[in-house]
Amino acid sequence: MTSGPVSVPVEVVVKREGPSATPKQIMSPPPRRRLFSIWVSIVGVMVLCYVLGAAVMFFELPTSDFLSKAFIGARAWNERRHLPAQASEQPAIAGVVDTPGRTFDGFTLFAVASLDVPSCQAFLINMQRKVVHRWAIAFSQVWPNPFHTKEGRVKDSLVCFFGSHLYPNGDLLVVFHGLEQLANGFGLVKLDKDSKVLWKYSENVHHDVDVGEDGTIYAIEHRVTHEMPEGLAYIPTPCLVDFLVLLSPDGKLLKRIPLLEAFRDSPYAALLTALEPAGKRDSRPGRLTGPRFDEAVLRQDALHANFVKVLSRKLAPRFPQLKAGQVLISLRHLDAIAVVDTDKGSVVWAARGPWQAQHDPQFLDNGHLLLFDNRGLPKGSRVLEYDPQTQAFPWSYAGENKGPFSKSERGMCQRLPNGNTLIVDSEGGEVFEVSRSKEVVWSFSTKRRFIATARRYGPDQIRFLKGEIRARP
Secondary structure, eight states: HHHHHHHHHHHHHHHHHHTTHHHHHHHHHHHHHHHHHHHHHHHHHHHHHHHHHHHHHTTTTTHHHHHHHHHHHHHHEEEEEEHHOOOOOOOOOEEEEEOSSSOOOOOOEEEEEEEOOOEEEEEEOTTTTTTEEEOOOOOHHHHHSSOOOOOOOGGGGGGGEEEEEEETTEEEEEEEEGGGGGEEEEEEEEEOOTOOOOEEEOEEEEEEEEOTSOOEEEEEEEEESSOTTTOOOTSSSSSEEEEEEEEOOSSOOEEEEHHHHHTSSSTTTGGGGGGGOTTTOOOOOOOOOSSOOOOOHHHBSOOOOEEEOOTTTTTGGOOTTSSSOEEEEGGGTTEEEEETTTTTTEHHHHHHHHHHHOOEEEEESOEEEEEEEEEETTTEEEEEETTTTOOSSSSEETTTOOOOOSSSSEEEEEEESSOEEEEEEETEEEEEOOEEEOEEEEEEEOOOOOEEEEEOOOGGGGGGGSSSSSSOO
């Protein structure tokens, strides 16, 4: 009698929960809440791993090197996935002109700056345009965690080799430079012939580098300033300002010379007044006309120093107004070339001429200067040989027997031992050798990829290639 009443309530409870319900199902939370809990747990583990990984790398614990290399590899792999399909290890090189017997035979070192070809590499080609040596290293391999760039970590695909200097043993000094909107200096590195890093200088070195007879390295470095030096308040800020830096052969800083102050404290201070923006000019005595650039451009980069060359003891007697060890620089926004005495930290000679936005001034063994004049002609560029003593121009080349070339950016020129001139049309992606009579005797093209740098080296300057094909038979 008592068992019936007890069993009935149990049946009723089971029916209310459904015929397949179990005690475990009755106690379980809703599916959405359970899924949310799982995701919270996963995110928590990920955050914990991130914090621990960051701590390992920050404090350089034993596994930091492994993690750093893993991140570099992953980032490089990801960037390669997003490069255009036509990307290859080296740009296509096409021969255009070759006149045997009229060229200075040697090896041409060049590098391109392009988004569709890995740009952190340099090539050495012979007179048949065959690659005989290559240097290559990604920016992230040199600086996994770059503290010196305002952008922080930078994609390898947005960095290129720019200025360079080749040593006889195959060591290569390389200036890392940003592409497009990241057009800033990203540092200076010395590589051996196998592209291994010998040392690095982690500052904003840009454009160019040169090496003196004693091994001292001369480079240009820029920094952002929000306040101009005394007496130069008319130059708009914030902007980049340039320094001439001297480094030891092993990359240690020896001296840093601010170029604005080097001009301000010299007899050539009047040149700087050309940097006063239009609409804010005054009638100060000795003020020069200008500028060609508006205030927005000047706020980005006051002087835009772009090349540096040291005067050797051998050539110094050809320039009686100068001394060995003084440094020739090009200042694009001043349309001026100048010489800096590194002991005095002051400009000791400067000149403006018919050139505009010039690049790559060179000391010549006849006491003249050679430079690439980007905008001195109404509709084109040219190379000028300039006599600083007489103000004359004994030789120039503006595309005679070839066709005019108009280049607003970069551009280079080099007087070769046989009297020919090597000219770099950076924007056109072409390098050509011109005789004294203005005949093009050799050239090559990279199919309009921007050529960041190019220099010709004689066979006796490239000792590390001994045993390989050195020049045209």
